[in-house]
Amino acid sequence: MGKQYEIPVGAQHIALLEPLHFKFTTENEKIINTDANVYYVHRGIELACCSKFKxxxxxxxxxxxxxxxxxxxxxxYSQVAEKLLKIEIPKRAKYLRMLVIELDRIHSHLLCLSHVAENSGFEALFMxxxxxxxxxxxxxxxxxxxxxxxxxxxxxxVSRDLKPQIADSIISRLKTFMPQLDELMDIYQHNWTLSLKNKGVGAITKQQAMELNLVGPFARAAGLSVDVRNETEDLLPWKEVGFEMVTETAGDVYSRNMIRLRELYVSIRIINNIINGLPEGDLITETKAFPEGEATVRLEAPRGELFYYAKGNKTQVLERLKIKAPTFSNVAGMVKGFEGNEYGSAPAIIASYDPCLSCTAR
Amino acid sequence: MKTFFKALGNLVKKPVTTKYPFEQTFIPDDYRGLIGFEESLCIWCRRCEAVCPPGAIVFSQDMEGKQTYHYNRAVCIYCGECVRACPKEGALFQTAEPGHCALKEENINNGWNKLFAEALESRELYAAEKKRKAAEKAAADKAAAAAKKESEGNSGTTA
Incomplete structure (x- = not known):
């Protein structure tokens, strides 16, 4: 047995984008044990939502x-509040919500991919x-x-309507983005230098993913087909606009990249379908009711399943609001993913998890 | 090899970044900018103040009951909730002008906190004054009514 070293990374570190602290126990550059501490940016948002704000x-x-x-x-949150108010929103509002969620997914996934490239040492691809x-x-x-x-x-x-000229510009900009996405797919798939840092690194098996209860692209890369868009139909009609599950099997950094890139194709198809089949109607359902009872909502954020719980007591201020962010579910998997990898690969692995700690700590 | 030729090609290509100070960046027509206020149309219902999430709008009131609108662009989150809540078309509107930076002389944070507290206090003072005047008026009316009744009673007995 060689000598063991403990190497701390974070909470502030140049390779880390988030206030996240890892303590690696290494032996001959191999990580054998990891400790994670995630609650560095607690802001008390849940309490503020239940006391200060209507x-x-x-x-x-x-x-x-x-x-x-x-x-x-x-x-x-809007969905959970609508459940408490017992109102149904117009179909156009549902479609517009899905449109913005998918546009948001495109920018979030591309951000994550760029950071994986940067942390793997490929600055040009990041740019x-x-x-x-x-x-x-x-x-x-x-x-x-x-x-x-x-x-x-x-x-x-929703607060704003989609103007016809903006809808046209979305379609045309997505058309110009398609060849660029093909180019990115080609680089992430076939670049030899990137594959050295990504293929077979930070792997999680399907069994582990199931045991550790992972969500989002992290779980889908390991072959676990979990996606809220596939499971719920009552609040947002995902299957109507052409949602399709994407999974990989390897569970390493490379397959996480592939999941994100292939999900972009699905997102682009969903956006095109939404704009082509946007129903007419109102944007908002007005009501003067107050929230009453309890409700939960699940929604697929770019990083995985987002969970909201709210309890109302017929007043302007909620009694309780609970937010469970996707990164919180993935922390156990993150710790597991480092095992047996070289310390030098740790930044790329962390970036590929796409951690969002300000969500987790709130 | 492909990457190598691409890198060579990039040497002669123009930069893709926008030359910001010389060229304006992309700003959409309905950008969410500063909130405008038209005093002549306002009906002083204070609904915008009630719905504003960060509390960037407050109305103060002088002793004659005249209200004044105060808005802080540094506290505002430009969500447009006040414009949606406004019952009078055109009294509040959202412009496409981005909020500009504050100067030190403006004292935009502490000054605003002070102004906010003072505005609420001025309204309370006016409400208390109104209540006092109403009570005074009611007492005066009561006294007058009593006096009238008494005088009527007196005249009744003398007649």
Missing amino acids: FRQVSFVVGRVCGLCSISHTTA KTMQYREFSMELLEAVCGNRIQYDFSIVGG
């Missing part, structure tokens, strides 16, 4: 939980992916009026 204002507060999946949080990502940010800005905090879903519907 239930209609909370959808703007939870949008600030996370910058990348802002729309997932606002939509999940290229970020350059191609810009179109999705501009489309989101055109649809929602803001690049990051969309504030698009509100309790009862």
Whole structure:
């Protein structure tokens, strides 16, 4: 047995994008044990939502939980509040919510892919992916009026309508993005230098994924077919707009990249279908009721299953709001994924998990 | 090899980044910018203040009952909830102008907190004053009614 070293990474580290602390126990550069500490950015948002803000204002507060999946949080909260109010939203609002969620998924997945490339030491590919990502940010800005905090879903519907010229520009920009995505797919799939850092690194088996209860692209890369879009139909009609499950089998960094790239094709198809079949109608269901009872909602955020629980007591302020972010479910899997890998591969593995700690700690 | 030729080709290509100070970046027509206010149309219902999530709008009131609108662009999140809540078309509107930076002289955070507290206090003072005046008026009316009744009673006895 060689000498063991403990190497801390984080909570602030140049290879880490998130305030996340890992303590690696290494032996001859191999990681044999990992400790993770994730609660560095607790902001007390749940308590603020149940004390300071009225239930209609909370959808703007939870949008600030996370910058990348802002729309997932606002939509999940809006849905849970609509369940408490016992209202049904117009079909057009549902379609517009799905449109923005999918545009958001495109930019989030491309961001994650670019960081995997960067942390694997491929700076040029990072730049290229970020350059191609810009179109999705501009489309989101055109649809929602803001690049990051969309504030698009509100309790009862959506806040803005989709203009016909913006719908046309989405279709044309997606058409120009398709060859770029093919190019990215080619590089991530066939580049030899990238494969050295990605193939067979940070692998998780299907059995482990099932035992550790993983969600999102992390689980789908290991062959576990879990996707909320495939399981629920009552709140957002995903199958109607052409959702298709994507899975890989290897469970390593490479297959996580592949999952994200192949999901982009699905997202593009969903967006095209939504715009071509956008139903006419109102944007919002008005009501003067107050939230009452308990409700839960699940929604597929870019990183996996997002869970919301809310309890109302017939007043303006909610009694309890609980947010469970996808990264929280994946922490156990993250720790497992490092085992037996070289310490030098750790940054790429961390980036491939796509951790979002500000969601997790709230 | 393909990558190598691509890299060579990139040497002669133009940069893809936008030349920001010389070229304007992309701003959509209905960008969510500053909130505008038209005083002549306002009906002073204070609904915008009630719905604003961060509390960027507050109305103060002087002793004559006249209200004044205060808005802080640094606190505002540009969600447009106030515009949706406004019952009078055109009194509140969202412009496409981005919120500009604050100067130190503006004292935009502490000054706003102070102004917010003062505005709420001024409304309370006006409400208390109104209540006091109403009570005074009611007492005066009561006294007048009693006096009238008494005088009527007196005249009744003398007649």
